[in-house]
Amino acid sequence: MDAKINLSFSQILELVKNLPGEQKIKISRELEKETIGSKLTELLSTFRTDEISLDEITAEVEQVRQDLHDKRTSN
8 A cells, every 4th residue: 555645845855864874875876867867868859850860970970980090090
């Protein structure tokens, strides 16, 4: 059976402060994962465009790789 309770931010913060150090670290890591995930999603949506195709991106990447290879082998 699930139970739900309403806690304010300050109540949650007080509970977290009373946890042992190891559990605080676990909570911190979970919050970091969630934050990083949402920031990455936001970043990816910012750069999403229909103006360039995957084929064009691949061709550009291959050209840059070839240029880098040519520079390394010519020295």
